[in-house]
Amino acid sequence: MSMAANPITQPPIPPVAEREDYLNKEYGIWSWLLTTDHKRIALLYLLSITFFFFIGGFFALLIRLELLTPVGDLVQADSYNKIFTMHGMVMVFFFLIPSIPAVLGNFLVPLMIGAKDLAFPRINLLSWYLYIIGGALMMHCMLTGGVDTGWTFYAPFSTSFTNTNIVEAGLAIFVAGFSSILTGLNFVVTIHRMRAPGMTWSRLPLFIWAHYATSIIQLLGTPVIAVTIVLVAAERALHLGIFDPKLGGDPLLFQHLFWFYSHPAVYIMILPSMGVVTEIIACFSRKRIFGYHFVAFSSIAIAVFGFLVWAHHMFVAGISVYSALIFSFLSYAVALPSAIKVFNWTATLYKGSIHYDAPMLYAFGFLGLFTIGGLTGLFLSALGIDVHVTDTYFVVAHFHYIMVGGAVMGYLGGIHFWWPKISGRLYPEGWARLAALIVFIGFNLTFFPQFLLGYMGMPRRYYDYSHMPEFQVLNVMSTAGATILGVGYLLPMVYLLWSMRYGKPASDNPWNAAGLEWKTTSPPPTFNFEEEPVVTWEAYNYEELDAPQKQEVPVAR
């Protein structure tokens, strides 16, 4: 059932003379590279993170090809170490962390709260340049040999043993980290200080709440990994011995500092995705979100609890049994706000008028995959099971269900949902639904077998499993799934690009969605609103939005 056949769809607006918007206001490369418009910066980010997504995807492809056969026949052990390291670093630091905040957040935060721009437009542009400088360093590092420590940089291997270019990779992540900090800073100040009259905290879209929580993590977590990288670089350059036990240092301290950022970093990836899914589910169920305040505060709760669970990455690393118990308990606790969200989304769907458009298909995909990823996270926070499956494919499958199944599904859903607003064009609905389906099938085929592999004992980061050839069947399934998944990711890129030129012009509000961003034109003008909006309604007022159309339905009396 498409929106076109639906009674809630508004009549298409007649084509008007070329209207000035943020896309056609200025032309030329400098109008983009020197822009301070949050919408243009969002598009700059969109291009750059898509580039890094395909770089990281290329490494993923190499990993899956190597694991197609039990013997190590495609690459050698050292190359394999570098491949999975570069896959992780590129995907985590240069795709997942900036993905939704820097693209959709940048585009939508000012629009959703009724502001003309983010509070600090030039800092916003600076953050993109920092990202690009970090990305260029990372590319240079990759092209000149890469790094083989795994994305986690564990000491003392990273500080004293590996002869790969740790310092450059560290610098790349350090610089990109400041880009992330500045984005978070901009969001927090914007949400506090730039809301339109009447846009109270309890009228904010939950997308904004999710980004607020994300920003807190970016602000308080990222500096810690920055200083950790400084220490690793200093130790490598000067043989200081801060983390090397041979010199009196403590490698566990490195892990504590690393995971103090890198565990909350998972919530930097998943929280914005939850925000996107909340918007989509409310719109395509035509209902106010169930338990608005619970969903809003569960975002904050996830951000807070997220800072208190980091040592569950270190259960087998030698922390004391008592701290392991506490971190295990806290890891269970963080499941509560996540579950609150899932239950509230489900309750929103209940008796909703559900439309199966492409964004909603991605949101459904998110619901299922995030739930599996979250529940297997509970397996892992149980100490006994964690000891059994540490460093196996079970862990790999778990975090891919969260990061790819959760974060990327939300990202793609959001890109489709707001594409009419971003580009002013409609994407081809049929192709989009097909792509959503392909991604869902490909994803599960890739990663579900890895749960089984891990539970049976296949360790991660091995390039050769010829002593256990019985694992091949599941690995072949996984590689086949990755191929399907690759098609599912390429497809949207093709038809979204196509739609920018050939897509049908979008009306201001093609989904008849609530939210200020739909009350301006598609695409919006440079300063977002013709006149400053004044908010007099609650968020997600779908009952009100649909009420006039309901009255038009003829009723036999």
Next chain:
Amino acid sequence: MHDSSTTAVHEHHGEAHVAHNPALLHHFAEEQQQRNAASLGMWVFLATEVMFFGGLFCAYLVYRRWYFGDFAAASKSINMAMGATNTAVLICSSLTVVLAVWAAQTARRTLLIVSLILTMLLGMVFLGIKGIEYRDKFVEHHVPGASFSFENEPIPGHPGEYANPRHAQMFFSLYFVMTGLHALHMIIGLGIFTWLLIMAWKGRFSPEWHTPVEIGGLYWHFVDIVWIYLFPLLYLIDRHA
């Protein structure tokens, strides 16, 4: 530095707002909103700075507890008098910063310029003393690396026991990283204050608009406070003994 970007005067869209204060950027409704945004932005930035130094303080405290005697012995070798002088210098500079903010609020241009110059002078005195301390450490071979040497240094309060040079080297590693990053922040602060001085010289600040002085001052105070924590942690270990 970040705050300078938030509050610059010129903006391309300024033509449409000729009736307003030229410092009011196009996307703010009123000056109050812009001032609040800039101020909150600096506070949030300082929160990230707390976490940045927090990681170092955490590492330092762990090893200070593990290797207390070695750290105390190493701490004895750094010059407490210079550290104390620097503490006094920075506290004085905080006073001149407050004077500068007050002068900007009350339109006292000469006092503003003098206070800014005094602040920068005090900052440079701090860096100069720090430089002398660093030079002493180089001379004494207390800089971590190949030529590091810390042999036969007694542990305070434990006669006949000597510090483990490796553990002492960790003290000096953390000493240089922590004071080095602090000094880097001081240098950035000097850059910010140079810019403030130019703006003040040109008479850009008024009682209505002096946000850069306020948030630049916030930054300077923060860097002072970091030193207030660094000084006892690094210089005053085991001084009671």
